Amino acid sequence: MRYFLNRLLQLAIVVFAVTFLTSVALRFLPGGSDVVVALKTGPGATREQAQAVKHQLGLDRSIVSQYFDWMHKFVTGNWGFTFQTNQSIKTEVVRALPISAFIMVYAQILSLLFAMPVAMWSAYRQGSKFDRFGTTTAFGLLSAPNYIVAPVLMAAFSVQRKWVPFPSIYAGLGDPVAHFKAFVLPVVTVAIPLYAGYMRLLRSDLIATLQSDFITTARASGVGTWSILFKHALRPSLFSIVTAAAVNIGALMGGVVIVEQFFLLNGMGRLTVESIFRREYPTVQYAVVVLALIYVTVNFLIDLSYAWIDPRVRVGRALG
C-alpha cells in the first residue's frame, strides 16, 4: 500500500512537472504572445488592439497564474476555445484521440500477430533457415524509419497502383471499407518497426527460457512441442515484450506525428505539433496532459502486470 501511494505520488509529480514545463516552455518560444496576437489579428495591429487581444486571451498575466488557471479549467472540464479558430478545444482533442487510438491499437495487434508466432518458431528452431530469415528481415526492418517506409508504401500503393486513396480520408468504424483504406498504410508503416522490435525481444527471451531446467524437465516427461511453447515457455518470456508493448502505447499515442503528417490524418501528434507552430498554448497543454496521463497510467499498469507474468516478482522490489 505504501508502495502504491509512493508510486501515485511520483506519477502526480511527473504529470505536474510535464504540464508545467510545457506551459513555461511554450511561453518562452520565440516571439511569445506577440505571435499569438499577430496570428489572430493579422499584421499591423495597433498596440491597444494587441493589448486587448492579450487581455482577452489572458496572456497578460503571469505564467504561473496562467498555469493554475489552465489547471482549474482542465480539472473542471471546461477546456475553453482555441485562440485562432475559436473551436472548442475539447472537441479538437476528442476528434484527434480516436485516430491516434485506431493507429495504435491496429499497429500493436498487427505487429504482435506476426511477431509472436515468428519469434516462437525462430526461438524453438534456433539457427534454422526460418530463424535466419526471420532475424535478418527483422534486422532490416528495424533500420527503416517510418518516413522511409511511408513514401515507399505510398509510391507503391497510391501512385503506381491506385489501390488506396491519398491522402487518407478518415472514416469511422461505420464504414469498414473506407476505414480500412484510411488506416491500412499508416498502420502498416507504424507496425513494421514494432514487429521487428517485438520479434527480436520475444525471440531472445524465449531462447533464454527454453534453455532453463524446467523446460528440459517438461520435455523429458514427454510434453509436446506446442504445449512446451505455449504453456511453459511463453509466459515467463513475456517480460520484455509486455514492457515494450506498454511503453509503445504511450509513445504511439503521441508520437506518430510523422506518419500522421505524411498521410494527412489529424491525430494527436499532428494536433500537438501544429498547435505548437500556431502557438495555441492551451491546446498543446491539453494534448500533452492527456498523453502524459496515458503514459503514466500505462507505466503503472506495466508494474502491476509484472506480478501476473512472473509471480516471483513481488511489488515493492526495484525493477531494473
Added chain:
Amino acid sequence: MTMVATDIGIAAPIAVPLTKAGRRRRRGRITMWLAIAWLAFITISAVGANFLPYIKHSCSQYSNPKQCSTHVKGDLLKVEKPPAWAWFANPEKNIGNGPERTGWFGTDRNGYDLFSRSMFGARNSLLIGALSITFGLLLGTVLGMIAGYYRGWADRVIEVVTNILLAFPALLLAIFIVTFSDKPDSTSSASDTRSIGPIIIALSILAVPPLTRLVRANTIMYTQREFVVAARSIGAPNRRILLREILPNIIPTLLSFALTGLALLLVAEGALAALGLSVEAPLPTWGRMISSGQERLRQGVWWPSLMPALVMFLTILAINLLGDVLAERFNTREVIA
C-alpha cells in the same frame, strides 16, 4: 541491449538476457565487411565531397566558397531525370525534356545530381549524428555514474529529471528545443533557417535519459561487485573507484550502445526534417532530401525522395549491423570471463 524504436527513435533501453555465446548465430563475416566498406565509402565521400572526382559540383558560380561546399550542381538541362538504370521510369510523363536517364540516382527539379547531393547530405547528417551521440554519451555517463554510485538524493533528482524527460513525447521535446533557437519573427511551421547547433543540442538531450538509465543500472551492478568492494575496503577514493574500476567496465556496453544510438539519432534528424525543422535550406541532410522530395513523389517522381532514402537506409543498416557485432563480441567476453 535492445532499444524500443519509437517514432523519433529513442525509448528506454530494455535489457535482453544474455544467451550462451556458443549458441548465438554468428553474423556472416562478409556482411560485416560489407557494412564496414559501405560506412567507409560514405564517410570518405562525406569528408571529401568537395574534391572527390565522382561527386559533381561546380564552385565557379558561387562567389562565396562556403556556399560551394553546401551546393551541388548538376547539369541544368537534365532537370528531373530518373536514374540511368531505371528502365521502368517513364521520364516523358513528368517533365518534357526527352526520355533521357542520367546519373546513378537521377537529378532533382533543380538539376542537382542526386547522388552527389546525397553525399553532401551524408556530411551534414553524419556530423549531426556523431556530435549528438558524443555529447549525449558524455552527459549520460556522468549523470548515470553519479546516480548509480552515490545514490541518495542525487539519484532521486536525476531519476525524476530523466522520468520527466522520458514522459515528454520525444518529438515534442525536440521541437521545443529546436524552435527555441528560432528568430522571433518566424511564426510559420516550416522555417528551415537554422544552423546545425540547435539540432545537435536537441538530439543530444533526447539521447541523455536512456543513456543515463543504462549507465546507472550498470554502475549499480558493478558497485556491488567484489572488486569494487575490495577497492573501497583498501580506502580508494570515490573518484578513483568511479574512473578506474567502474568506468572501464561500462565502456564496452556504451560503445556498442553508441552505434545503435548513432543510428537512432540519424533517424531522429530525419524525423525533424520531415516536420520542416531541419537545417538551413541549402544545406542538404538525408532527412531534408527525403521530405522535400515528397511532394513530387505523389506525382510519380519517386527518385528525389527514395534515392536518398536508400542511402540512409543502407547507412543505418550498416551501423546497426556493426553495433550488433560489437554487442555480441562484448557480451561474449563477459560470459567467458
